[in-house]
Amino acid sequence: MGRPPCCDKEGVKKGPWTPEEDIVLVSYIQEHGPGNWRAVPTNTGLLRCSKSCRLRWTNYLRPGIKRGNFTDQEEKMIIHLQALLGNRWAAIASYLPQRTDNDIKNYWNTHLKKKLKKQMQTVSEASFGNGFSDSQTMHRGQWERRLQTDIHMAKRALSEALSPEKEKPYSCLSDSNPASNGSTSSSKSTQSSSYASSAENIARLLKGWMKNPPKAARSNSAMTHNSFNNTMATAVTDSASSEGTEKGNCMELSETFESLFGFESLDSSNSEFSPSLSPEATFFQDESKPDSGSEMPFSMLEEWLLDEDAHFF
DNA sequence: AAACGATTCAACCGCAAATGC
DNA sequence: GGCATTTGCGGTTGAATCGTT
Numbered sequence: 501m502g503r504p505p506c507c508d509k510e511g512v513k514k515g516p517w518t519p520e521e522d523i524v525l526v527s528y529i530q531e532h533g534p535g536n537w538r539a540v541p542t543n544t545g546l547l548r549c550s551k552s553c554r555l556r557w558t559n560y561l562r563p564g565i566k567r568g569n570f571t572d573q574e575e576k577m578i579i580h581l582q583a584l585l586g587n588r589w590a591a592i593a594s595y596l597p598q599r600t601d602n603d604i605k606n607y608w609n610t611h612l613k614k615k616l617k618k619q620m621q622t623v624s625e626a627s628f629g630n631g632f633s634d635s636q637t638m639h640r641g642q643w644e645r646r647l648q649t650d651i652h653m654a655k656r657a658l659s660e661a662l663s664p665e666k667e668k669p670y671s672c673l674s675d676s677n678p679a680s681n682g683s684t685s686s687s688k689s690t691q692s693s694s695y696a697s698s699a700e701n702i703a704r705l706l707k708g709w710m711k712n713p714p715k716a717a718r719s720n721s722a723m724t725h726n727s728f729n730n731t732m733a734t735a736v737t738d739s740a741s742s743e744g745t746e747k748g749n750c751m752e753l754s755e756t757f758e759s760l761f762g763f764e765s766l767d768s769s770n771s772e773f774s775p776s777l778s779p780e781a782t783f784f785q786d787e788s789k790p791d792s793g794s795e796m797p798f799s800m801l802e803e804w805l806l807d808e809d810a811h812f813f
Numbered sequence: 814a815a816a817c818g819a820t821t822c823a824a825c826c827g828c829a830a831a832t833g834c
Numbered sequence: 835g836g837c838a839t840t841t842g843c844g845g846t847t848g849a850a851t852c853g854t855t
Contacts (some may be wrong), residue, residue: 516823516849538840554841555824590843605844606822 513547517556521546525553526561534562559602566598570607578604579612 517525528544534557537550546553559565570578574596581592589601589608596604 514825536840550840551826551842552824558842559823587844601843602823609845610821 511547512549514552517548517560521548522556522561525556529557529561559600562600564598565600565603567603570599570611574599575607575612578608579616582608582612 524544524546525540528540532543534554537554540546540550540553541548544553548556577596578592581595585591587605589605593599593601593604
């Protein structure tokens with residue numbers, strides 16, 4: 501006997517979220533932290549199911565999300581990780597802390613699949629013309645060995661990531677990673693800080709809210725609007741400044757973010773947010789807590805992934 | 814300028830795993 | 835240990851947007 505779906509109740513709203521709803525949700529999470537999604541609709545008065553609230557938060561409103569074009573570097577990592585992990589988008593997303601699994605999945609389905617298909621075609625055409633099949637079989641053993649090495653390295657990286665003693669903090673992609681140090685021309689300005697991007701989200705949200713102010717503010721969200729708007733204003737100005745300089749200390753940003761949102765949900769001490777997370781997901785959280793003890797030796801992993809570009813393409 | 818097809822991406826759905834009692 | 839509930843994940847859908855004719 502299966503349980504009834506959570507969203508089949510009468511009066512549950514579906515479809516795109518409005519800025520109003522976003523603000524109500526963000527306000528609530530600002531106060532209570534993410535988690536206990538079951539209680540969110542009842543406590544906020546949102547006519548959404550818990551699932552929808554969680555999804556909205558994790559895929560759109562959550563701090564640290566980078567939106568917009570994927571860099572070459574990100575693209576290559578996705579391709580590699582997909583080859584290695586398959587369609588385990590959450591696991592792949594854990595290596596790209598600023599992207600959501602949904603984003604990566606969409607990007608794969610809309611861009612990368614086609615791109616790879618095209619490349620495969622070009623390669624196979626070229627190899628056909630050259631009588632390439634022999635050398636192809638000749639490379640097979642090599643390829644298998646490489647795959648084994650890949651898997652071995654992935655396991656090693658993962659186990660290192662999970663060991664709490666490792667001191668090297670993965671605080672900022674661009675900082676800790678030599679490969680990303682301007683090695684790709686396209687990683688330029690899109691590599692914004694997590695704080696900036698979250699502020700962008702919120703700024704965008706606020707912009708929409710300003711454009712279409714609600715006729716009457718909800719009473720249940722009004723209580724938080726003052727504090728929320730104050731922090732919003734900070735977010736917007738901070739966003740503008742950090743965007744302008746295009747750098748900014750990750751540490752500083754995450755601290756600013758913490759103070760901005762005033763909750764410690766991303767801290768490991770918060771039992772509401774961490775218990776059921778996989779190692780990957782736990783790492784994913786770390787985007788906003790650069791000081792945490794268990795950090796992924798990201799540069800090593802990323803180096804490994806990006807080193808293979810030459811072979812892959 | 815309008816119609817149409819292609820593309821994108823936010824959101825939904827259903828299943829499975831995790832958690833609580 | 836067994837059941838009920840909650841959460842997380844991956845596949846899919848469909849409305850909005852873009853590009854072409």
